[in-house]
Each structure stands twice: as C-alpha cells, then as structure tokens.
Amino acid sequence: MIGKILAVDDTPAALKLLTELLQAEGYEVRSAINGELALHSAISNPPELILLDVRMPVMDGFEVCRRLKAQPETRDVPIIFVSALSETNDKVNGFELGAVDFVTKPYQREELLMRVQTHLEITRLRNRLESLVDERTNELRSSMLAFVTAIASTVEMRDPYTAGHQRRTAHLASAIAKELQLPDYLIEGLNLASVVHDIGKIKIPAEILCKPGRLDELEFGLIKRHPETGYEILKSIDFPWPIAKIVLQHHERLDHSGYPYGLTGDEILFEAKILSVADVVEAMSSHRPYRAGLGVEAALNEIMRHRGVLYDASVVDACLILFKEKGYNLPT
Numbered sequence: 001m002i003g004k005i006l007a008v009d010d011t012p013a014a015l016k017l018l019t020e021l022l023q024a025e026g027y028e029v030r031s032a033i034n035g036e037l038a039l040h041s042a043i044s045n046p047p048e049l050i051l052l053d054v055r056m057p058v059m060d061g062f063e064v065c066r067r068l069k070a071q072p073e074t075r076d077v078p079i080i081f082v083s084a085l086s087e088t089n090d091k092v093n094g095f096e097l098g099a100v101d102f103v104t105k106p107y108q109r110e111e112l113l114m115r116v117q118t119h120l121e122i123t124r125l126r127n128r129l130e131s132l133v134d135e136r137t138n139e140l141r142s143s144m145l146a147f148v149t150a151i152a153s154t155v156e157m158r159d160p161y162t163a164g165h166q167r168r169t170a171h172l173a174s175a176i177a178k179e180l181q182l183p184d185y186l187i188e189g190l191n192l193a194s195v196v197h198d199i200g201k202i203k204i205p206a207e208i209l210c211k212p213g214r215l216d217e218l219e220f221g222l223i224k225r226h227p228e229t230g231y232e233i234l235k236s237i238d239f240p241w242p243i244a245k246i247v248l249q250h251h252e253r254l255d256h257s258g259y260p261y262g263l264t265g266d267e268i269l270f271e272a273k274i275l276s277v278a279d280v281v282e283a284m285s286s287h288r289p290y291r292a293g294l295g296v297e298a299a300l301n302e303i304m305r306h307r308g309v310l311y312d313a314s315v316v317d318a319c320l321i322l323f324k325e326k327g328y329n330l331p332t
C-alpha cells in the first residue's frame with residue numbers, strides 16, 4: 001500500500017533511519033528536521049499521515065500537533081507520535097491533542113510499519129465513507145427538490161396564468177439571498193419554500209384563480225387563506241428548515257398590514273421577508289388574468305417606494321443591485 005508520509009525528527013540520524021525504513025516499503029516520504037518546517041510542509045501539501053517526534057527544540061511535537069489540528073487543511077491528517085517519552089501522561093497528552101497513536105522509541109521496525117499501515121487504511125476507509133455519505137445526501141437532496149417542484153407544478157396547472165411563478169420566484173429569492181451572502185444552508189431552505197409557497201392555492205376554486213377582472217371581497221378572502229392552507233399542508237413534513245412557517249408568512253408585511261396575522265419586524269422570518277419581495281417582483285412583472293404584465297421597472301419601483309415600510313430595506317437593496325447593477329433577469 002503506497003502512501004504519502006511526513007516524517008519529523010530533530011535528530012538527523014533518527015530521521016534518516018525512519019525515512020529509509022518507510023521508503024523501503026514503497027512509501028513516498030518527506031522529512032522535516034524541526035517543528036516549523038514540519039508545519040510548513042504539512043500545510044502546503046498535506047500528507048496522508050505524519051510521524052512526529054515529541055522532544056524538539058523551539059517547537060515541540062505537541063505544539064506542532066496542536067497547530068496542525070487547528071488548520072482546516074491538516075485537521076484530518078492522522079498523526080502518530082514517535083518518541084522516547086514513555087510516561088502514560090505524555091501518551092495521554094498526545095491523544096488529547098488529537099494524535100491517533102503513540103510509538104515509543106526505540107521502536108520495532110515491524111510494529112511501526114504495521115501501525116502506519118493500519119492508520120492509513122482507517123483514514124482511507126473513513127474518507128471513502130464520508131464521500132459516500134455526501135454523494136447519497138446530494139442525491140436525496142436533488143430528488144426531494146425534484147419531487148417538491150413536481151407537486152408545485154401540479155398546483156400551477158390549475159392556474160395557467162401563473163404557471164412558473166413559484167419557480168421564477170424561487171430563482172429570484174435565492175439570488176437575493178446569495179447577494180446578501182446568507183449561508184448556503186439557509187438559501188437551500190428558502191429555495192425549497194419558494195418553490196411551493198403558493199401550494200395553498202390548491203384549495204381555491206379554479207374559476208377564482210383564473211377570473212379576469214377584479215375579485216370581490218368574498219373571493220379575495222378565499223385567496224387570502226392560501227398561506228394558512230399551505231402551512232397546514234406542509235407543517236407535518238419534517239424538513240430541516242422552517243418551510244411551512246416561511247410559506248405561512250410570505251404575505252406578511254413589516255408594518256402589520258400583511259396577512260394572515262399582521263406580524264411585524266422580528267416576528268417575520270428573514271426568509272419570508274426575502275420571499276415576499278421576490279414574490280411581488282415576479283408577480284408584478286408577469287401577466288395576470290386581470291391585467292397585462294406591468295414590467296420589471298414597475299415592480300422595482302413598487303418595492304423601492306415601500307422600502308423599509310412594507311419590505312425589509314436590506315432585501316430591497318439587494319434585489320435592486322441584482323437587477324440594476326448585476327444584469328439579473330428573471331428566468332423564462
């Protein structure tokens with residue numbers, strides 16, 4: 001089994017012996033004669049395993065280990081201490097710092113080689129497992145998104161005028177969140193919530209959804225129930241994000257004037273504040289049964305006029321930067 005190993009020892013003869021022993025087995029070995037050089041070598045080109053002497057001048061092996069464990073590049077590289085220190089205290093100290101093993105000098109050649117081989121195998125297995133988990137998680141994620149998108153499009157089929165509204169709104173909401181430099185995890189949840197935000201419209205009669213011209217009070221009352229219906233549909237699904245709550249709040253406005261609860265400020269999730277801006281901009285830009293599309297300019301004027309009153313100021317600013325400075329276009 002070939003592997004890249006970094007050997008560290010301040011005694012030239014000991015370092016030479018260790019290096020030659022490993023090279024004879026076919027390992028690719030780099031060596032470092034002090035702690036400083038070891039750190040530099042390991043961080044600039046992380047090996048698969050480090051054999052580290054403890055007693056060295058200036059920076060001892062424990063300190064080197066501590067620093068390597070603090071660096072993202074070398075955090076997961078297994079470290080085996082090779083030292084004449086044989087006190088239990090020293091060994092415990094080494095393990096506490098994150099080392100995987102402790103070999104006492106003078107060592108038996110065979111024993112050292114077996115330990116090196118075992119730890120290389122464990123590390124490779126662990127890395128393989130981690131990438132398998134990542135792979136499967138990504139597969140599950142994309143099938144979940146595809147499934148949710150399919151459900152959302154089914155709802156939109158009853159309402160051909162707004163077909164694609166949720167998908168385009170999700171695209172804009174995610175772009176705003178990226179512009180605000182929100183973490184990827186949060187953006188993923190926001191995207192999912194945006195894709196289904198009008199799912200509650202499933203309960204609204206199709207003739208109301210497709211009605212050209214103004215809605216009367218009763219009809220509008222039915223429309224206004226869709227965030228709560230959406231919440232009811234989604235609340236029992238155990239998403240790792242507050243999807244149902246984001247959907248519930250997407251028509252809330254900062255000044256209490258929204259629905260269903262007339263919330264304000266911090267009572268509204270930030271994701272819902274982003275979704276509400278994306279929703280309004282997409283809806284105003286597109287055609288509706290009762291009016292032609294008003295265009296992006298009119299939509300941006302609307303959010304600018306109500307910046308900080310109905311809509312969160314930072315969200316409005318990010319949305320304006322996207323359209324006016326970064327050439328953003330809603331997808332077709």
Ligand SMILES: [Fe+2]
Binds near residue numbers: 226279
């Ligand atoms: Fe809505």
